[in-house]
Amino acid sequence: MTQTNGDTGLPTVAEIDRRSLLKMTGNGIAAFSLAAAVTGPATAQPQVERQGKWDKTFPQSDKVQHQKLTFKTRYGITLAGDLYRPQNARGPLAALAIGGPFGAVKEQSSGLYAQTMAEHGFVTLAFDPSYTGESSGLPRNVASPDINVEDFSAAVDCLGLLPEVDRERIGIIGICGWGGMALSAAAVDKRIKAVVASTMYDMTRVMSKGYNDSMxxxxxxxALEQLGQQRWKDAEAGQPAYQPPYNELHGGEAPFLVEYHDYYRTPRGFHPRAVNSGNAWTITTPLPFMNLPILAHIKEISPRPILLVHGEKAHSRYFSETAYAAAAEPKELLIIPGAVHTDLYDRTDVIPFNTLTTFFQKNLPAAA
Incomplete structure (x- = not known):
């Protein structure tokens, strides 16, 4: 059911620059100087990391316990995560894995969602995707729909190994480009019992077809011919080339690009490890996204429930609307009046956290 909540064509890759890449990804395909890659022992158990100073873009809550940890994916990548637990909570508890936006890190939007949902009684895990942030993987800042969908399932592995988590009560939240990843992960991973996609992008659709399927x-x-030529250049150089810094403004940008800048490049949401905060993806990152539709099996999420949340005035709203039309029941589309795409990144007065809480309480119920 649909509710209202109270609470252009692409340039060729030969012309690739900051603006053309943004149009291909919609959120910044964004050279990230090598961050210290997190490595850990070869074990299935999550590894607790030493706590450092608070480095998030949002204030720390005194209502939850926070812990840094690492865990491995099926591909052997070590992912870095922030685990949030409700204070004085008793298990077994429902748990949520949270990722996104595409090009962001766990210290930004996903961490805010994770901390807030922990305040509402869930064990939550925000994580850095493979090859980005504090997670391992070389080269830096490369993405793949298959690897990134696996990141969600690896986060489910991690949560399910925690003694206070009920394995039968695990859900996921994907934000922006990770909304599409979350839906894809839920379709293939039946351990995921409920899924929320907030301000969702289907990255394979926008990269392969352009905005509003205009390519x-x-x-x-x-574009593919130019990406192929870039592969020759990368092979000859022995390393990938990167795009110009992301979310810089030079004048004349579309409003949604200004919105991205206002989140990623200002104190509101800037984080030095984020691809979108003035760093960059590799030039050839679009290749697998142009060849793999991640929502092909969205109907197979059923009978597990889907909640799609989007802003009324978001340029990306059509992604949630078409995903909703393609999905099977039970499903819900929640349109937030007056909200733009990035309002659902961090505007706590706009993000419907009470609705998300009710959704997961209903669909991840405790055993009688």
Missing amino acids: TLEQRTR
């Missing part, structure tokens, strides 16, 4: 076959072919 022509000629444009797509030209």
Whole structure:
């Protein structure tokens, strides 16, 4: 059911620059100087990391316990995460794995969602995707729909190994480009019992077809030819080339690009490890996204429930609307009046946390 909540064509890759890449990804395909990659012992158990100073873009809550940890994916990548537990909570508890936006880190939006949902009684895990942030993987700042969907399942592995978590009560939340990843993960991983996609992007759709599916076959072919030529350059150099810094403004940008800048490049949401905060993806990052539709099996999430949340005025709203139409029941589309795309990144007066809490309480119920 649909509710209202109270609470252009792409340039060729030869012309790739900050603006063209943004149009291909919609959120900043964004050279990230090598961060210290997190490594850990080869064990299935999550590894607790030493606590440092608070480095998030949101204030620390005194209502939850916070802990840094690492865990491994099926591909052997070590992911870095922030675990949030309700204060004085007794298990077994329902748990949520939270990722996104695409090009962000766990210290930004996903961490805010995780901390807030922990205040509402869930064990939550916000994580850095493979090859980004404090997670391991070389080269830095490369993405893949298959690897990133696996990141969600690895986070489910991690949560399910915690003694206070009920394995039968695990859900996920994906934000922006990770909303599409969350839906894809839920379709393939039946351990996920409920899924929320907030201000969702289908990254495979926008990269392969352009905004509002406006890319022509000629444009797509030209882009792929240029990406192929870039592979020759990378192979000859022995390392990948990167895009210009992301979310810089030079004048004349579309409003949604200004919105991204206002989150990622200002004190509101800037974080030095985030791809979108003035760093960059590799030039060839779009290749797998242009060849793999991640929502092909969205109907297979059923009978597990889906909640799609989007802003009324978001340029990306059509992603949630078409995903909703393609999904099977039970499903819900929640449109937030007056909200733009990035309002659902961090505006706590706009993000419907009470609705998310009710959704997961209903669909991750404790045993009678």
